[in-house]
Amino acid sequence: xxxxxxxxxxxxxxxxxxxxxxxxxxxxxxxxxxxxxxxxxxxxxxxxxxxxxxxxxxxxxxxxxxxxxxxxxxxxxxxxxxxxxxxxxxxxxxxxxxxxxxxxxxxxxx
Amino acid sequence: xxxxxxxxxxxxxxxxxxxxxxxxxxxxxxxxxxxxxxxxxxxxxxxxxxxxxxxxxxxxxxxxxxxxxxxxxxxxxxxxxxxxxxxxxxxxxxxxxxxxxxxxxxxxxxxxxxxxxxxxx
Numbered sequence: 001x002x003x004x005x006x007x008x009x010x011x012x013x014x015x016x017x018x019x020x021x022x023x024x025x026x027x028x029x030x031x032x033x034x035x036x037x038x039x040x041x042x043x044x045x046x047x048x049x050x051x052x053x054x055x056x057x058x059x060x061x062x063x064x065x066x067x068x069x070x071x072x073x074x075x076x077x078x079x080x081x082x083x084x085x086x087x088x089x090x091x092x093x094x095x096x097x098x099x100x101x102x103x104x105x106x107x108x109x110x
Numbered sequence: 111x112x113x114x115x116x117x118x119x120x121x122x123x124x125x126x127x128x129x130x131x132x133x134x135x136x137x138x139x140x141x142x143x144x145x146x147x148x149x150x151x152x153x154x155x156x157x158x159x160x161x162x163x164x165x166x167x168x169x170x171x172x173x174x175x176x177x178x179x180x181x182x183x184x185x186x187x188x189x190x191x192x193x194x195x196x197x198x199x200x201x202x203x204x205x206x207x208x209x210x211x212x213x214x215x216x217x218x219x220x221x222x223x224x225x226x227x228x229x230x231x
Contacts, residue, residue, distance in 0.1 A: 036217040045221035051214045089155050097160060097169025104154035
């Protein structure tokens with residue numbers, strides 16, 4: 001049961017848009033609509049940004065958006081801000097009440 | 111207010127067992143799965159497993175099969191995660207987490223404060 005694959009790091013300048021990919025298989029991302037994204041600042045608990053591929057929980061900025069194509073899900077952060085510097089994780093339902101996280105991506109705001 | 115309060119840090123010898131608790135309040139414990147997630151020092155999130163407090167049904171990540179037990183006690187609104195045959199690779203912060211509502215389609219939105227488990231001889 002291997003983790004979903006994410007780039008180790010992504011960077012961008014303030015105001016720019018960046019996209020983080022999350023590659024799985026036909027058994028997880030490719031099969032289910034149950035994909036989510038979390039943001040984690042150092043020493044803090046993760047925060048849910050996106051669920052069910054593209055839905056934002058109440059209170060999450062519109063600058064965060066999600067999508068999926070085949071076995072790959074993506075998180076786009078538009079209008080990059082300094083506070084967006086953090087670690088980001090995707091997660092997907094896999095099967096029989098199991099989930100899997102991605103390897104994580106460190107976002108740096110230049 | 112939804113709250114998940116975990117037990118304190120643990121230091122364990124290799125080969126032994128650790129049991130971490132997570133007491134909840136502010137929502138109906140039986141209605142939502144309780145997930146356990148761990149994070150080794152400087153590493154990423156790793157999904158460990160879950161329990162359905164209503165019926166005790168569980169789901170475990172394949173790598174923990176055979177040495178992981180997650181339970182839920184609805185009389186005390188507490189979930190437990192027990193991991194046996196500990197090795198240094200199990201050194202991590204262990205989080206309990208729950209959706210606490212149906213608004214996020216089962217994805218966890220509330221987290222405990224984390225319990226540091228150190229495995230060292």
